[in-house]
Amino acid sequence: MPKGLHELAKAFPEHLAMIRHLNETDGHFHRISGAFREVSAALVKADGKAGAEREALAHRQSALKAEILELLTRPETVEDILP
Template sequence: MSNTPHQLAEEFPEYVGKIRHLREADGHFRRIADEYDVMNWAIHRAETDIEPTDDLRMTDMRKERMRLKDEIYGILTRPEVVEELP
C-alpha cells in the first residue's frame, strides 16, 4: 500500500509515533485503524478502476472512512491521563 493515498501516516504525520504505539498497546485503536486501512484500500481500488463500484457505494465508503478517521483523530488528540504517585 505504499502509494495508496490517505494512509494514516500521511493524514497525521505529527502522530506517527503515537499511531505506532497505539496499534501495539490499544486493541480498540488497532481495530479501528485496521478498519480504516481496509476501507482506504477498497476506496483506492475503486478509484483506480481495479474494482469499480457505483457512486452510491463509493459515497458510503468515503463516509465510513471519514467516520473512522474522525474517531482515530479523537483518540490521537485526547489528553493523556498521567497518574501521580502517592
C-alpha cells in the same frame, strides 16, 4: 513501520509516534486503524467510479478518520507517551 500503517502516517504525519504506540498497546485503536486501512484500500479500487457504494466508503473513511484523530489527541493518551 508495521505493514499497513502508511495510510495513517499519511493522514496524520504529526502523530506518527502516537500511531505506533496506540497500534501496539490499544486494541480498539488497532481495530479501527485496520478498518481505516481496509476502507482506504477499497476506495483506491473504486477510484474513478461514482455511486452509492463509493460514497458510503468515503463517508465511512471520514468517520473512522475522525475517531482515530480523537484517540490520537485525547489528553490521557498524550500524557502516557509524551513527556
